[in-house]
Amino acid sequence: MKKIQIIDLPSYTDSNNTSSSKEVINSLKTNYCSKISIFDDKSVFIRLKAERKDANTIPLFVVGIIENKEDITIIKVSGDFSLLENKLSTQSFSSISEVFAFILFSLINNDSDFLSLMEKEAEKIEEKILEGTDINFFPLLTKRKRIVSKFEAFYLDTLTILDELEEIDEKTSRSLKQKLSRLEVYANRISQIISEIRSEGESLQLDKENKTMEFLTVVTTIFLPLTLLTGWYGMNWKGMKELEWKWGYLVFILFAFLIVVLESVFFIKKGFFKRKTHKFNDK
Numbered sequence: 019m020k021k022i023q024i025i026d027l028p029s030y031t032d033s034n035n036t037s038s039s040k041e042v043i044n045s046l047k048t049n050y051c052s053k054i055s056i057f058d059d060k061s062v063f064i065r066l067k068a069e070r071k072d073a074n075t076i077p078l079f080v081v082g083i084i085e086n087k088e089d090i091t092i093i094k095v096s097g098d099f100s101l102l103e104n105k106l107s108t109q110s111f112s113s114i115s116e117v118f119a120f121i122l123f124s125l126i127n128n129d130s131d132f133l134s135l136m137e138k139e140a141e142k143i144e145e146k147i148l149e150g151t152d153i154n155f156f157p158l159l160t161k162r163k164r165i166v167s168k169f170e171a172f173y174l175d176t177l178t179i180l181d182e183l184e185e186i187d188e189k190t191s192r193s194l195k196q197k198l199s200r201l202e203v204y205a206n207r208i209s210q211i212i213s214e215i216r217s218e219g220e221s222l223q224l225d226k227e228n229k230t231m232e233f234l235t236v237v238t239t240i241f242l243p244l245t246l247l248t249g250w251y252g253m254n255w256k257g258m259k260e261l262e263w264k265w266g267y268l269v270f271i272l273f274a275f276l277i278v279v280l281e282s283v284f285f286i287k288k289g290f291f292k293r294k295t296h297k298f299n300d301k
Contacts, residue, residue, distance in 0.1 A: 024091075045082070061087075066083065066118070067080045105120075236290055
């Protein structure tokens with residue numbers, strides 16, 4: 019069994035000056051994804067970066083794991099490591115593979131519940147969209163899609179690391195890969211659902227805009243002949259006998275009303291005033 023030491027990044031930086039340790043420090047300070055590196059001295063380094071859930075926030079969890087001939091060092095970078103630290107102190111490990119598997123199991127333990135919550139929230143947004151509730155769904159869906167995409171990327175990265183770690187026992191490796199694969203598929207499905215909901219929302223929003231433009235077009239078309247009549251008789255030429263006719267004003271009103279009725283009947287027969295419904299495929 020190898021000795022396990024847990025330190026923070028500043029402490030590791032102060033006590034290590036080798037070329038491999040400098041590469042480790044630079045890797046942990048940058049915004050890289052999870053990865054594995056094997057150095058010339060046969061030491062193995064794993065950078066584990068994960069988006070972890072905590073109430074309504076998604077705090078970043080970053081930790082480095084280094085295996086040398088004598089010991090295994092865990093470097094705390096960001097995120098709450100207290101619970102994991104207490105668990106690690108009661109366990110014995112013979113390789114970095116076992117440490118990585120232990121931390122990974124702890125991180126993904128409740129991921130299925132969290133992804134299920136993301137799916138339910140997306141469905142609630144979809145219901146509001148289909149009900150016609152006036153909500154700004156773009157930022158709501160975009161935020162959830164980004165979160166799910168980060169989890170999906172994490173699963174793919176860790177699956178790649180597992181492929182590199184051949185020392186891990188077959189049972190543990192198979193269990194981890196199966197769970198990560200299921201979570202990755204689930205996250206991908208939720209991401210697709212969110213994209214479909216966004217497309218539905220965009221379609222409904224576009225339909226509302228088209229209905230508004232259609233209404234304005236119909237109103238403009240109805241009043242266009244009336245505008246022509248008012249402009250025509252507003253010239254007040256002396257040769258216009260209708261202006262001196264006793265019933266001219268009444269006839270003008272009835273004629274204008276008749277034009278509006280005839281145009282309204284025409285638009286009704288053409289289906290301009292029918293309510294359009296959207297049908298979406300069940301997911």
